[in-house]
Amino acid sequence: MLVVACVKQVPDTTQVEVDPTTGTLKREGVPFIMNPFDIHALEESLRLKDRYGLRAVVVSMGPPSTEVTLRKALALGADEAVLLSDRAFGGADTLATSLVLAEAIRRLDEREEVAVVVCGRQTIDGDTAQVGPGIATRLGYSQLTLVDRIDEVDLRARKVRARRKVGGWHETVEAPLPAMIAVVREINRPRYPTVPRRLMAEEATIALWNNEVMKLDENKIGLKGSATQVRRIFSPERAKGEILGDGLSNPEEAAHLLIGKLIEKDILYL
Amino acid sequence: MTEEKRVKKPRGVARLIPGKCIACGARCQSACPKDAIEMNEKGEPIILVEKCISCRKCLKVCPADALEIYFTPEERKILAEMEARAKAAAAEAEKMSAEEAALLAKLKEYRGVWVFVEQIAGEPAEVSWELLGVGADLARTLGVELCSVVIGDKVEGLCYESFAYGATKSYLIDDPVFHYYRTEPYYKAICYLVEKYKPEIMLMGATGLGRDLAGAVATKLQTGLTADCTGLAIGENRNLLQTRPAFGGNIMATILTERTRPQMATVRPHVMPMPKKDPSRRGEIVRESVPIREDDIAVKVLEVIDERKAGEVDVAAAEVIVSGGRGMCAKENFSILQELADELGGVVGCSRGAVEAGWMPAERQVGQTGKTVRPKLYIACGISGAIQHLVGMQQSDIIVAINRDRHAPIFEVANYGIVGDVLEVVPALTNRIRELRAKEGTGGHRG
Amino acid sequence: MSSNAIIFAIVFLAAMALFAWSSFRRFRLVALGRPEDRFSDLLKRLGGMLVYAFAQRRVLSRPFGLNHFVLFWCFLILFLANTEFLFGGLFPDYVSLSRLPDGAYHTLAFIFDVVSALALLAVVVAFIRRAAFASPHIGGLSRDAVTILSLVAILMIAFFGLHGGKIALGSEPAAYMPVSGFVAGAFFSGASAGSLAGYINFFWWLHAIVLLGFLNYLPYSKHMHILTAVPNCFFRNLSRVKILPREEFKKGNTFGVGQVNEFTWKGLFDSYSCTECGRCSDACPATFTGKPLDPRLVIHDIKMNLLKNGPLIARKKTPVLPLIGDDKEGSIAEEVLWECTTCGACVEVCPVFIEHFPRIIDMRRYLVEMHAKFPEELLTLFDNMEQRSNPWGIAPAERVKWAVDIEVKPFEADKTEYLFFVGCAGAFDARTRRTTVALAQILEASGVSWGILGRDELCCGDSLRRLGNEFVFDNMARENIKLFADRGIKKVITQCPHCYSTLKNDYRQYGAELEVIHHSELIAHLIQEGRLKLDGAGDLGRVVFHDSCYLGRHNMIYEAPRKVITSATGQEPTEMARHHAKSFCCGAGGGRMWMEEPIGKHINVARVEEALEKDPETICVCCPYCMIMFEDGLKDKGVTEKVKVLDLAEVAARALK
Known part of the structure; x- marks a missing residue:
C-alpha cells in the first residue's frame, strides 16, 4: 500500500524583496525550496512508511525544475517520485491544482492501493491551505486537516486515528482509509538526508507525467481551469518602527502610548 | 507580390519588462497558443521571438503587468497611421459573443451575500460577526440581502445573534449530526444550501475550521476560493475584488472569481472591524434540513481536549508572546512578564540568555537553537536582539521592544519600541490594560 | 657459566620470540587502517624527530618534563649497556665491555653506573610525583604506572647488585663505578667469595628476567610509547593546520569513520603512541569545564576498540564493539564527539604529536553523513x-x-x-x-x-x-x-x-x-x-x-x-x-x-x-x-x-x- 506525500516547490519568500521605488518584486537570486510545510508532510509520510511498511511516493506539480525538490524528497527516504509537469498545468489556482494532484493519486491508486495522502498545511507563497481539502473532496477520501499527531493507522480495519489542533482545542478523530491528512509543522521534526541517500537520489529516475499521460480536459487544468484570476499586484504599506515616548523618564506615558497603538491595530481588546 | 499587398499591420512581439516578473507559476506560458514562451530556471518567461504572433494572451494573464508588446520605431510609425482606421473596426468588436452572454446569464442567477457562522459547541467564533460587518457593506453595494448560515446542534440562538450583527436572513440547519464539526456533513450541508438558494458571495473565517470547510465546499462547487483576504470590495460586473497578501506578505494581490459563483473568500480573525451589535434587529429564519444520518458519517470525533485549560504552554503556537532576556536581571522578575502575558492572553517566552541564567526552561526559548515563532504580537523585554534570537521571532506580525539600550539591535526589527527599564515599563503596561478594562467593564480578551 | 649461557639462550630466545609475536600482533592491526602518506619531506621529518623525540622539546615545555627527559636519555644510554648485558649473557666468552680498550671500557663503565643511578633517582621522583602532585588527568599511581616504575627500579637495583658484587669480588674495578663501588662497600664488604658468586648470579638473573619481562610488558601497556613515540614524531603532520582530507562523493563509498579500521593507519598508530600523560586533558576546554569529552580518553578508546575489533576485522569478521555509541554499547559516546571546539589545544600540547580533534571530526563525518545523527539544534x-x-x-x-x-x-x-x-x-x-x-x-x-x-x-x-x-x-x-x-x-x-x-x-x-x-x-x-x-x-x-x-x-x-x-x-x-x-x-x-x-x-x-x-x-x-x-x-x-x-x-x- 502507498502513502503519498504532496509537495510543492516554492520561491523562498523570506528572500523576496520589494523594490521600494517601483513596488515590484526583486526576485533575482531567490532560490526555490521545498515548501517548508511540505517538509513536515513528507517526514510524516516517511514515518508512516517506517511504522507500517507502506511505500512512500512523493508527488509534485510544477515546472521541470521541480525535479530538484523531488530529488531532495528521494534523498530523505521517499521510494518513488512523480513529477506532474506540462505547459497546460501552468498558471493553476488551487482548484485546478487539486484536480491534477487528485488525478495523479487516482492513477497511483490504480497501480497500488493508496492508504494515506499527506499534505502540508499550506504553502508559503500562496498560503491558501486549500489544495489538501480539494484533493480529499475530489477523491472522496476522509479529510483530516490541522493534524498534529497520527496516533494509529490500522491497515486491516482501514482506519486512521489522529489528533487535530483546532484553535485552542485538540480533538482526536477516527476516520476511514483512504484519508487525506494535512499536517501542521509541530507534528514532527524532519530528518536530514544521509550522503549515500543523496547520491542515490541524484541518479534516481523521476517519473514525468505530462498531460499526454494524464489526459485531462484542458479546460479544467492550468490557467483555463482556474476559477480565480489574479487581477492586480501591488506592494503593501509597511509600518516603520517607531520609538514611543521616553520610557526612561516617563514609563507610564510610554506604556499608555503603546497600549493605544495595540488597541488601534486590533491586537489588544478590552 | 508582397509590395502590391496592403501594408501589413506591425504586430510587434511580446517582451518581458525587466524586474517585474513575479514568477507566478508560468501563467503566460500556459496562455501562449504558439508555445512561444519557455520558462527559465527562475520561473521567468523567455519569449521566442520567431514564434510569437503577438496575440497578447500572455499580457492579459500576467498578474504583474510584466509583459509588453514591443515595436521597432518604424513599426510604431505605421501603427500610428493605422490607428484611425482601427478605431472604427474596434466598435464592431465590442459585440458580445454568444458564449459570454450565456455565462453572464448563468452568473445572474446568483444573488446575495452569505456569511458562514462558525461555532464550536454552540460558541460562535467572533470572526463570523466581523464578516457580517464587511458583508453588510458588500450587500449594500450590490443591493442584495446579507444572510447568515448557521449549522450545528441547538444553535438557533446564533441566528438571532447574527441579526444583531447585521444579517437580515438566516439559513439554519439544526441537527444533532452537526454536534461536532466534521468536514463531510458540514460541506454537504453548505453545498445543499448553495445549490438551492444560489448566493453570489460566500464568506468564511480563515480559522482552522473555516479553511477546512471552505476548501472542500469550493472544490465540490467547482468555484473560486480566495484565502486570507485582507480587503473585500465590489468591482465591475458585480465581481468581488478580493485582496490578500502573497509571497509571504511581500506583495498584495487582488483576485477575482469571474466565471463561477459563488465567489468564496476567507478572512482571518481580527482583520475586519467588529460591527456594532444591535439586539433590537430582527430577521427571517429559513429552516432547512439535509438528509444526512449519523450512520452515514464514517469520521468520528473521539475526544475533545480544551488545551487552554490544560495549562500546557506551547510557545511556537501562541498568538501573543511576552519574552524576557538577560535584561530581566533575575528569575523573580519573570512574574511581571507572566502578568502582562495573562492580560494579553499570551504566554511567556525567553531568549537563550534567560535559559542559560537558569531563569526559564529551555522549551520556552525562542531563537536559532530554540523555537521559531510567528505570533501576532511579540513583546521583547530586556532582550538586546542578538541575531540568534532575531531569526526566531522576526516573522511576528507586530514586534514590541522594551530595552534600556537605545542602540540594542532589537529596535531594528521592532514596530514599536520603548527605551526604558523593563521593570518599570512592563508593570505600567499591565496596569494600563487593567485600568482601561476596569473603565470599560470588560473582563478580558476575546476570541 | 656455560650451562647458564645455554639456559639463558633459551630464555632469551623465548622472550624475544614472544616480544616479536606480541609486537606483530599489535602492529599488524595498524596496517588495517586506511592509507595515508606520511613519508613526504623526510629531512624535515628527521629534523622534527630529533627536536621533539630526542631533544624532547614539547616534553620539556612543562616543568616535570625534565624528569622524563632524564629517564628517556638514561634509557637510551642504558640501551647500550643492556645490549652488552644480553649478548654478554649469550656469548660470555666473546662479548664483554672489559674486552674494549681500557680507556673506552672505563669511560663506559662510569657512564652506565652514573646513568643507572640517575634513572633510579628519576623513578623515585616519578613515584613521589604520581603519589603526591599528579594532575587529575594523569591517573596517579595507576597499576600500569606502579608496574612499570617498579620494573625500572628493580632493573637498576639489580644492576647495582650485580656490579657491586663483582667489585666486591674484585672482578671489576671500583674506581670507575662510583655507585656500584658504594654498594659493594655498603652491602658486600664482609661476604665470602662463594656467597658473592651467589649474589652475582642472583642479580644477573634478576636483571635478565626483569629486562626481558619489561620488554614483553611494553606492547601490552601504555608504555608501548617507548616503541612508538619516536616514529610517531617522525610521522607527524607537517602542516600547522590539521584539516581532514576531502572525501570523494561517489556512490558506494562510505563517509567518515564509524569503524576503527576506517581511520588511517596513522590515526591508529597515534593511539599506540599515547603515554596518557594527560596534557591534552589539561588543555581541553571541554574537559576543563567538566564535560565528558576528554581527548586523552578518545585516543585511548580508539586503541581499546582496535585491540578488541582489530583481530576480528583482520579475519574479515564483524566487529563486536561499536566505535561510536552510548557509553554502554560503544567505545566513544556519541554526545562526547559534539563537545569538541576543534580549538587544537590538545594537538598543540601533545609531546608525541597525536592528532586528537581530527579523529573527532572523522567520527562526526560518519554520524552526519552516514546516519544524519547530530544534536537537534544543528x-x-x-x-x-x-x-x-x-x-x-x-x-x-x-x-x-x-x-x-x-x-x-x-x-x-x-x-x-x-x-x-x-x-x-x-x-x-x-x-x-x-x-x-x-x-x-x-x-x-x-x-x-x-x-x-x-x-x-x-x-x-x-x-x-x-x-x-x-x-x-x-x-x-x-x-x-x-x-x-x-x-x-x-x-x-x-x-x-x-x-x-x-x-x-x-x-x-x-x-x-x-x-x-x-x-x-x-x-x-x-x-x-x-x-x-x-x-x-x-x-x-x-x-x-x-x-x-x-x-x-x-x-x-x-x-x-x-x-x-x-x-x-x-x-x-x-x-x-x-x-x-x-x-x-x-x-x-x-x-x-x-x-x-x-x-x-x-x-x-x-x-x-x-x-x-x-x-x-x-x-x-x-x-x-x-x-x-x-x-x-x-x-x-x-x-x-x-x-x-x-x-x-x-x-x-x-x-x-
Whole structure:
C-alpha cells in the first residue's frame, strides 16, 4: 500500500524583496525550496512508511525544475517520485491544482492501493491551505486537516486515528482509509538526508507525467481551469518602527502610548 | 507580390519588462497558443521571438503587468497611421459573443451575500460577526440581502445573534449530526444550501475550521476560493475584488472569481472591524434540513481536549508572546512578564540568555537553537536582539521592544519600541490594560 | 657459566620470540587502517624527530618534563649497556665491555653506573610525583604506572647488585663505578667469595628476567610509547593546520569513520603512541569545564576498540564493539564527539604529536553523513547553510545592510586589489557589523584598494566542515572557489579567523591559491608601512588580548594583533594566564557556536573569568565568535558596565588620526 506525500516547490519568500521605488518584486537570486510545510508532510509520510511498511511516493506539480525538490524528497527516504509537469498545468489556482494532484493519486491508486495522502498545511507563497481539502473532496477520501499527531493507522480495519489542533482545542478523530491528512509543522521534526541517500537520489529516475499521460480536459487544468484570476499586484504599506515616548523618564506615558497603538491595530481588546 | 499587398499591420512581439516578473507559476506560458514562451530556471518567461504572433494572451494573464508588446520605431510609425482606421473596426468588436452572454446569464442567477457562522459547541467564533460587518457593506453595494448560515446542534440562538450583527436572513440547519464539526456533513450541508438558494458571495473565517470547510465546499462547487483576504470590495460586473497578501506578505494581490459563483473568500480573525451589535434587529429564519444520518458519517470525533485549560504552554503556537532576556536581571522578575502575558492572553517566552541564567526552561526559548515563532504580537523585554534570537521571532506580525539600550539591535526589527527599564515599563503596561478594562467593564480578551 | 649461557639462550630466545609475536600482533592491526602518506619531506621529518623525540622539546615545555627527559636519555644510554648485558649473557666468552680498550671500557663503565643511578633517582621522583602532585588527568599511581616504575627500579637495583658484587669480588674495578663501588662497600664488604658468586648470579638473573619481562610488558601497556613515540614524531603532520582530507562523493563509498579500521593507519598508530600523560586533558576546554569529552580518553578508546575489533576485522569478521555509541554499547559516546571546539589545544600540547580533534571530526563525518545523527539544534544550521549560505538563514540582500553610513564599492576584477570578505557574522550580526564598519574605515584611511561581493558573498562553510557535514561543505567550497575565479579575486581580507583559515587552508585542497590576510596582519602591516597612522586610543584602559584558536594555534598569528594594540593604545596588551599557543578557547569553534552547552561550566564564562583576573577595562578579540562569546560571558558575570569587548579593528579605528 502507498502513502503519498504532496509537495510543492516554492520561491523562498523570506528572500523576496520589494523594490521600494517601483513596488515590484526583486526576485533575482531567490532560490526555490521545498515548501517548508511540505517538509513536515513528507517526514510524516516517511514515518508512516517506517511504522507500517507502506511505500512512500512523493508527488509534485510544477515546472521541470521541480525535479530538484523531488530529488531532495528521494534523498530523505521517499521510494518513488512523480513529477506532474506540462505547459497546460501552468498558471493553476488551487482548484485546478487539486484536480491534477487528485488525478495523479487516482492513477497511483490504480497501480497500488493508496492508504494515506499527506499534505502540508499550506504553502508559503500562496498560503491558501486549500489544495489538501480539494484533493480529499475530489477523491472522496476522509479529510483530516490541522493534524498534529497520527496516533494509529490500522491497515486491516482501514482506519486512521489522529489528533487535530483546532484553535485552542485538540480533538482526536477516527476516520476511514483512504484519508487525506494535512499536517501542521509541530507534528514532527524532519530528518536530514544521509550522503549515500543523496547520491542515490541524484541518479534516481523521476517519473514525468505530462498531460499526454494524464489526459485531462484542458479546460479544467492550468490557467483555463482556474476559477480565480489574479487581477492586480501591488506592494503593501509597511509600518516603520517607531520609538514611543521616553520610557526612561516617563514609563507610564510610554506604556499608555503603546497600549493605544495595540488597541488601534486590533491586537489588544478590552 | 508582397509590395502590391496592403501594408501589413506591425504586430510587434511580446517582451518581458525587466524586474517585474513575479514568477507566478508560468501563467503566460500556459496562455501562449504558439508555445512561444519557455520558462527559465527562475520561473521567468523567455519569449521566442520567431514564434510569437503577438496575440497578447500572455499580457492579459500576467498578474504583474510584466509583459509588453514591443515595436521597432518604424513599426510604431505605421501603427500610428493605422490607428484611425482601427478605431472604427474596434466598435464592431465590442459585440458580445454568444458564449459570454450565456455565462453572464448563468452568473445572474446568483444573488446575495452569505456569511458562514462558525461555532464550536454552540460558541460562535467572533470572526463570523466581523464578516457580517464587511458583508453588510458588500450587500449594500450590490443591493442584495446579507444572510447568515448557521449549522450545528441547538444553535438557533446564533441566528438571532447574527441579526444583531447585521444579517437580515438566516439559513439554519439544526441537527444533532452537526454536534461536532466534521468536514463531510458540514460541506454537504453548505453545498445543499448553495445549490438551492444560489448566493453570489460566500464568506468564511480563515480559522482552522473555516479553511477546512471552505476548501472542500469550493472544490465540490467547482468555484473560486480566495484565502486570507485582507480587503473585500465590489468591482465591475458585480465581481468581488478580493485582496490578500502573497509571497509571504511581500506583495498584495487582488483576485477575482469571474466565471463561477459563488465567489468564496476567507478572512482571518481580527482583520475586519467588529460591527456594532444591535439586539433590537430582527430577521427571517429559513429552516432547512439535509438528509444526512449519523450512520452515514464514517469520521468520528473521539475526544475533545480544551488545551487552554490544560495549562500546557506551547510557545511556537501562541498568538501573543511576552519574552524576557538577560535584561530581566533575575528569575523573580519573570512574574511581571507572566502578568502582562495573562492580560494579553499570551504566554511567556525567553531568549537563550534567560535559559542559560537558569531563569526559564529551555522549551520556552525562542531563537536559532530554540523555537521559531510567528505570533501576532511579540513583546521583547530586556532582550538586546542578538541575531540568534532575531531569526526566531522576526516573522511576528507586530514586534514590541522594551530595552534600556537605545542602540540594542532589537529596535531594528521592532514596530514599536520603548527605551526604558523593563521593570518599570512592563508593570505600567499591565496596569494600563487593567485600568482601561476596569473603565470599560470588560473582563478580558476575546476570541 | 656455560650451562647458564645455554639456559639463558633459551630464555632469551623465548622472550624475544614472544616480544616479536606480541609486537606483530599489535602492529599488524595498524596496517588495517586506511592509507595515508606520511613519508613526504623526510629531512624535515628527521629534523622534527630529533627536536621533539630526542631533544624532547614539547616534553620539556612543562616543568616535570625534565624528569622524563632524564629517564628517556638514561634509557637510551642504558640501551647500550643492556645490549652488552644480553649478548654478554649469550656469548660470555666473546662479548664483554672489559674486552674494549681500557680507556673506552672505563669511560663506559662510569657512564652506565652514573646513568643507572640517575634513572633510579628519576623513578623515585616519578613515584613521589604520581603519589603526591599528579594532575587529575594523569591517573596517579595507576597499576600500569606502579608496574612499570617498579620494573625500572628493580632493573637498576639489580644492576647495582650485580656490579657491586663483582667489585666486591674484585672482578671489576671500583674506581670507575662510583655507585656500584658504594654498594659493594655498603652491602658486600664482609661476604665470602662463594656467597658473592651467589649474589652475582642472583642479580644477573634478576636483571635478565626483569629486562626481558619489561620488554614483553611494553606492547601490552601504555608504555608501548617507548616503541612508538619516536616514529610517531617522525610521522607527524607537517602542516600547522590539521584539516581532514576531502572525501570523494561517489556512490558506494562510505563517509567518515564509524569503524576503527576506517581511520588511517596513522590515526591508529597515534593511539599506540599515547603515554596518557594527560596534557591534552589539561588543555581541553571541554574537559576543563567538566564535560565528558576528554581527548586523552578518545585516543585511548580508539586503541581499546582496535585491540578488541582489530583481530576480528583482520579475519574479515564483524566487529563486536561499536566505535561510536552510548557509553554502554560503544567505545566513544556519541554526545562526547559534539563537545569538541576543534580549538587544537590538545594537538598543540601533545609531546608525541597525536592528532586528537581530527579523529573527532572523522567520527562526526560518519554520524552526519552516514546516519544524519547530530544534536537537534544543528538541523536549522545545516538547512540554512545549504539553502541560504549563511548560518542564520537570512536573505542575501541583507548582506550589504552594514554599509548604511559608509560608501562601499563592489569588487571589480583588475581594478580592485583586495576583496573584503565580510563574512556572515560581519554582515548579519549587529555587534559584528560595528567591527565591519571599523575595518572599512581603516581600509579607507590607509588608501587600500578594496571592494566587496555584497549580496553575492557566500558563507565559507567553516562550521559545516568542523561539524563533519563534508558533503554540504564540499558544495559550498566549490561554489565559492568558482565565484572567486569568475570575479578574478586573488587577494582576500577577512575579519574572521574562521573564514581566514577556511579560505586559506581548506580551500587549498580544492586548488584555490588565494592570498588571504586576516585583518590583524593587514592592520599591523599598514602601520609598519606608515600607511596607517594611529594616535593612541586613550580611553580603553587596561586591555587584555585573547588569542583566537583559528588565528593563533591554527595559523600562528600571535604578534600582529599585539603590535596593533600597542600602536593603538601606546601600551602593550596585558596577557591572560593562558595565552599564545596555550590560549583557551572561547567555546564557539568547531560548530559549537550553534549548539547548546548543557553540561558543565560554560566555556566562555570560564575564559571570561580568566580575563577578569587581570582586571581589564577592555577585552580585545580578533574574531566575531569570540566577540559574541565574550559579550555573553560578561553579561553572565554582570560586568558589562565595567568591561567591554572590542574587536582589534575597533581598537585601531578609535585611534585613527
